[in-house]
Amino acid sequence: MRRGAGEKRAAAYTNPTSRRKKPIIIGIAAAVLLIAGIGVALALTLGKHKSTDAAKDSSTSSGDAASNPTASGSPTGKIAIVSGTDGSTVTASDGSTFQYSNPFGGTWYWDPTDPYNNAARPQTWSPALNETFNYGVDKIRGVNLGGWLVTEPFIVPALYQTLQSRPTTTGTIIDEWTLVEAMQADTANGGISQLEDHYKTFITEQDFVQIAAAGLNFVRIPLGYWAIEVLDGESFLPKTSWTYFLKAVEWARKYGLRINLDLHALPGSQNGWNHSGRLGTYNVMYGPMGIANAERSLNYIRILAEFISQPEYRDVIAMFGVTNEPQGNQIGLPNLQTYYYAAYNAVRTASGTGAGNGPMVSFHDGFIGLDQWAGYLPNADRASLDSHPYLCFQGQSTNPINSYLTTPCDQWGGSFNSTMAGFGFIVAGEFSNAVTDCGLYVNGVGQGVRYEGTYTTGGPWPTLGNCTTDWLDYQNWDAPTKKAYITFAKASMDALQNWFFWTWKVGNSTAGVVEAPHWSYQLGLQNDWMPTDPRTAVGQCNNANPFTGTLSSWQTGGAGAGSIAPSVQAEFAWPPASISFAGGGASPASLLPSYTQTGPLMTLPTATLTAAASATAKGGSGWFNSADSTGFWEPVATCSYLDPWIGSSVAPPSPLCTGGVGVGVRRGMKQRLNEERVVEARVTAVPTRRR
Known part of the structure; x- marks a missing residue:
């Protein structure tokens, strides 16, 4: 999100709705229900529109599971129920049972012996996972799982507040970097295991059930690069969040939800905001480490692309946002587009082109303006634009919510329609x-708020009122106020057409309440200020000309997809000619630290399968395209590198390289940058990975 530094959490997370455990009733009634469940499972299996991989075809079918008493690992003599609709009993991944509640005809599906079966459907009107999602026709109605695998103080405030209050904490905890440092020092309370406790409890299987039951069909999941690896000196917990992302894939598959994988945080930070992992400078495609950090990021994009392009995952992980909210105005549009083209190539090389081959590639607009993207990458295979429209970070007003009922229509509807025509498919990856x-912490820890005149950036900001009494007392909102929020939400949904609300849930603060209520879809449902059926938003803007056309064939993976003209390829060839620095000026890319493509390939692990499943399914190797064998970008031992987080006004090391230089490393005499932009550079040894 574009927040300047947003965050949240809770000592006691806001629980969705309580689980209702339903005992197994022995007798004729139970037998009838079991037989009905078998019928659903058989119908789902026989009614598949497509099969996505050999593992699915060769593994035990749902019909076999239903007829074989032990096919799903159930006690001998009991029939395994692998699917159901509203009112059916589900066995959760932790072994507990609950009643599935979905008023929109959703169908869950989970057979432990057939773990990559994609028969689930979130609602009757949304395609099942084994059916084609027609972008531009089928609507994306989604939510973000913000604050989970990339923490933010305003989404999980109590996590930050609790650590801040501990005697071992020194300094202010403002982002995940400082949060991890505080946890590592807090050994009396479990140390870094406290972060995994957060992963375990903040988002659970029940959230996926509720998301489908809310009429939503997609989840956008922010993921930090540390899910893959970190280098020595980087204060993030490596690899652990990947385990929980795989749980999210399992739960999404079970309840028919598609995933937009959002690479939310890059090494060196792509925007300098706290939700990039570390608040401060940004160093991707900007400053002395701009090229090196971008090349390292391309490694991670490639690793993720190879994994999610595997047949076991590609129908569930349908979209890949390659970089969240880069500072496009400072990076410059040509350089950002060059970086995006390199990322696009990494994804398409991993997955191939054409409908069904890997994910839709999503590019954030970089806050540059949607009109600037018209005509970018014509004939790119399934390329999408991502925009994050927010009203709250603009000028502030004391006007009540009922004065904003048509604002989203007026500000966003026209530009999104024209982008669908001028660029192609566009999605609002975030709005609130x-x-x-x-x-609390919406702008960041200790950053203040514009509305109260305390925001520490820009200004001066006039004091307009008191946030708590004017806007945050949701427990006492009356019926007209709640109705106005529902109307405002519908206007946003209708104007944006394909969207992901930010965010699904906001945790309590240590005061025991949600202190940023406007950002929680779940809280709005629980308190009657969010629409219970998002389809009712259609037509809210009274837009006489919403986008109803057909996307170009290449935008949906059809004819011409991936046929990018040689002139376009040359225009955006890697690397860019120069990189901008803070304070103005630029440096030729050839004079900056960079990496060489001689490193070993790296794959991500798959989820651990049960004994019953492992007999028929393997979960893939982690690398879909065996022909994608060019080495990873890695440092050269004879070259100098700065700290990846050094800042964007520092001079590159001089000399850049000595002795033999590896393939692809650029050499040249150093041109001194303006003295006012030079600070002491921290030249480091060749970075090593923490595995």
Whole structure:
């Protein structure tokens, strides 16, 4: 999100709805229910529109599971139920049972012996995972799982507040970097295991059940690069969040939800905001380490692309946002587009082109303006634009929420329609119900708020009122206020057409309440200020000309997909000619630290399968395209590198390289940058990975 530094958490997370455990009733009634469940499972299996991989075809079918008493690992003599609809009993991944509640005809599907079966459907009107999702026709109605695998103080405030109050904490905890440092010092309370406790409890299987039951069909999941690896000196917990992302894939598959994998945080930070992992400078495609950090990021994009392009995952992980919210105005549009083209190539090389081959590639607009993207990468295979429209970070007002009921229509509808025509498919990857920046830590820890005149950036900001009494007292909102918020939410949904609300849930603060209520879809449902059926948003803007056309064939993976003209390929060839620095000026890319493609390939692990499943399914190797064998970008031992987080006004090391230089490393005499932009550079040894 574009927040300047947003965050959240809770000592006691806000529980969704309580689980209702239903005992197994022995007798004729139970037998009838079991037989009905078998019928559903058989119908789902026989009614598949497509099969996505050999593992699915060769593994035990749902019909076999239903007829074989032990096919799903159930006690001998009991029939395994692998699917059901509203009112059926589900066995959760932790072994507990609950009643599935979905008023929109959703169908869950989970057979432990056939773990990559994609028969589930979130609602009757949304395609099942084994059916084609027609972009531009089928609507993306989604939510973000913000604050989970990339923490933010305003989404999980109690996590930050609790650590801040501990005697071992020194300094202020403002981002995940400082959070991890505080946890590592807090050994009396479990040390870094506290972060995994957060992963275990903040988002669970029940959240996926509720998301489908809310009429939503997609989840956008922010992931930090540390899910793959970190280098020595980087204060992030490596690899652990990947385990929980795989759980999310399992739960999404079970309840028919598609995933937009969002690479939310890059090494060196792509925007300098706290949700990039570390608040401060940004160093991707900007400053002395801009090229090196971008090349390292391309490694991670490639690793993720190879994994999610495997047949076991590609129908569930349908979209890949390759970089969240880069600072496009400072990076420059040509350089950002060059980086995106390199990322696009990494994904398409991994997956191939054409419908069904790997994910839709999503590019954030970089805050540059949607009109600037018209005509970018014509004939690119399934390329999408991502925009994050927010009202709350603009000028503040004391006007009540009922004065904003048509604002989303007026501000966003026209530009999204024209982008569908001028660029192609566009999705609002983030938006919220907030019209002011009120809310605990919404701008960041200790950053203040514009509305109260305390924001520490820009200004001066006039004091307009008190956030708590004017905007945050949701427990006492009356019926007209709640109705106004529902209308505002519908206007946003209708104007944006394909969207992901930010975010699904916001945790309590240590005060025991949600202190940023406008950002929680779940809280809005629980308190009657979010629409219970998002389809009712259609037509809210009274738009006489919403986008109803057909996307170009190449945008949906059809004819011409991937046939990018040689002139376009040359225009965006890697690397860019130069990189901008803070304070103005630029440096030729050839004079900056860079990596060489001689490193070993790296794959991500798959989920651990049960004994019953492993007999028929393997989960893939982690690397889909065996012909994608060019080495990873890696440092050269004879070259100098700065700290990846050094800042964007520092001079590159001089000399850049000595002795033999590896393939692809650029050499040249160092041109001194303006003295006012030179600070002491921290030249480091060749970085090593923490495995």
